[in-house]
Amino acid sequence: MARKDMPPKPRDPSWRARHALGHKRHQSADAYSRADSRAAERAARGERADDAVEATIVLGIETSCDETCAAIVRADRRVLASRVRGQADAHARYGGVVPEIAARAHVEHIDRLVAEALDEAGLGFDALDAVAATAGPGLIGGVMVGLMTGKAIAAVAGVPLIAVNHLEGHALTARLTDDVAFPYLLLLVSGGHCQLLAVEGVGRYTRLGTTYDDAVGEAYDKTAKLLGLGFPGGPAVERAALAGDATRFKLPRPLKGRPGCDFSFSGLKTAVRHAVETLGAGRLAAQDVADLCASFQAAVADVLADRVANAFALFGERFPAGDVLVVAGGVAANQALRARLGTVAEAHGFVLVAPPPELCTDNAAMIAWAGIERLALGLTDALDAPPRGRWPLDPDAPPATGAGIKA
Numbered sequence: 001m002a003r004k005d006m007p008p009k010p011r012d013p014s015w016r017a018r019h020a021l022g023h024k025r026h027q028s029a030d031a032y033s034r035a036d037s038r039a040a041e042r043a044a045r046g047e048r049a050d051d052a053v054e055a056t057i058v059l060g061i062e063t064s065c066d067e068t069c070a071a072i073v074r075a076d077r078r079v080l081a082s083r084v085r086g087q088a089d090a091h092a093r094y095g096g097v098v099p100e101i102a103a104r105a106h107v108e109h110i111d112r113l114v115a116e117a118l119d120e121a122g123l124g125f126d127a128l129d130a131v132a133a134t135a136g137p138g139l140i141g142g143v144m145v146g147l148m149t150g151k152a153i154a155a156v157a158g159v160p161l162i163a164v165n166h167l168e169g170h171a172l173t174a175r176l177t178d179d180v181a182f183p184y185l186l187l188l189v190s191g192g193h194c195q196l197l198a199v200e201g202v203g204r205y206t207r208l209g210t211t212y213d214d215a216v217g218e219a220y221d222k223t224a225k226l227l228g229l230g231f232p233g234g235p236a237v238e239r240a241a242l243a244g245d246a247t248r249f250k251l252p253r254p255l256k257g258r259p260g261c262d263f264s265f266s267g268l269k270t271a272v273r274h275a276v277e278t279l280g281a282g283r284l285a286a287q288d289v290a291d292l293c294a295s296f297q298a299a300v301a302d303v304l305a306d307r308v309a310n311a312f313a314l315f316g317e318r319f320p321a322g323d324v325l326v327v328a329g330g331v332a333a334n335q336a337l338r339a340r341l342g343t344v345a346e347a348h349g350f351v352l353v354a355p356p357p358e359l360c361t362d363n364a365a366m367i368a369w370a371g372i373e374r375l376a377l378g379l380t381d382a383l384d385a386p387p388r389g390r391w392p393l394d395p396d397a398p399p400a401t402g403a404g405i406k407a
């Protein structure tokens with residue numbers, strides 16, 4: 001893994017020079033010569049080296065959970081196309097994602113989504129400089145579908161493959177949308193993760209805190225299931241909470257006030273279940289549901305605010321000049337939580353950067369962007385890159401052991 005920041009933009013127009021920084025040469029010679037000839041064509045058209053770097057185009061593929069996604073992104077931060085096909089209907093009756101159903105749906109739809117993304121961008125395979133596909137962590141069947149598709153397209157187009165860590169996709173999205181500079185503090189809140197990380201560069205993450213048990217998105221989904229709000233639960237709980245009284249139910253704030261910045265959500269989930277049982281499961285009025293959602297969301301907001309406040313101190317010890325908090329992952333789409341995090345950040349002299357909601361939940365634009373960042377550092381992968389069920393961003397951190405934790 002490269003241990004350096006993004007390099008300055010190279011001046012040499014040749015493709016090899018553009019991507020030769022810390023180079024890992026895994027691709028076939030053919031792939032490189034075709035890419036070189038495209039760079040030569042661009043140079044012949046009078047494009048400057050910087051133009052060529054900015055014009056780098058990457059196809060992203062994402063299939064690690066229950067969204068089949070394809071996107072085309074340019075290095076100048078233009079998202080030329082981003083297609084997302086959710087599978088919520090297929091999983092709704094089970095109240096959660098069924099891995100085999102998800103993998104089969106990815107097989108069925110990924111080719112069409114890639115074709116639609118290319119159509120929308122008005123491009124063919126010949127315009128691609130690389131293919132970036134999620135290689136983990138996630139549901140292994142789905143990861144295999146997207147990664148195999150990416151490998152096949154990379155081989156046919158004769159361009160490098162980048163095997164992307166899905167979490168790095170989330171982690172770097174704020175650089176696609178807001179050009180955030182390293183280092184920054186990252187709160188990653190998604191269906192499988194709840195972590196605080198110091199982000200020093202591409203591939204350079206230090207985990208400051210993580211959950212002992214459930215991820216925060218999982219707590220939203222389980223709360224929604226208990227309240228009969230369907231799947232996925234996050235957006236439904238957020239909507240219902242708008243009409244609710246957040247003070248009606250006294251729910252716990254696990255780990256609030258304790259040192260460090262780890263999380264725990266299983267006690268909160270159990271407290272919601274007890275409240276539902278007390279009211280009488282199946283006999284909840286719409287107002288009960290709204291009040292429970294609002295009370296639950298207030299507890300989550302209090303916990304996140306408390307943990308992030310401690311993380312500012314830990315992050316500040318390492319990076320005294322760092323002043324950006326990035327929130328990413330599906331739960332970062334929640335407007336109430338974003339507002340609360342913005343307030344906490346401001347109180348501690350930090351600025352909150354939250355990508356637009358459609359780039360918080362799973363998408364392939366973030367995977368293409370992570371590919372662009374890695375390509376610029378010469379970090380490409382061999383066509384035998386393995387799919388990975390677990391893949392922590394900080395390999396030196398002790399493994400998280402909670403149920404459902406993927407890294």
Ligand SMILES: Nc1ncnc2c1ncn2[C@@H]1O[C@H](COP(=O)(O)OP(=O)(O)OP(=O)(O)O)[C@@H](O)[C@H]1O
Pocket residue numbers: 064065066137138166170189190191192193216217218220221232233234235238329330331332333334335360361362406
């Ligand atoms: N508005 C919202 N409020 C709260 N939670 C939300 C909202 N929108 C989505 N979520 C939650 O975000 C999660 C999905 O996020 P994401 O797609 O990033 O997860 P994932 O890819 O399954 O997990 P991971 O990224 O950890 O592998 C779900 O748990 C969903 O309920």
Ligand SMILES: [Mg+2]
Pocket residue numbers: 166170190191329330361362
């Ligand atoms: Mg995700």
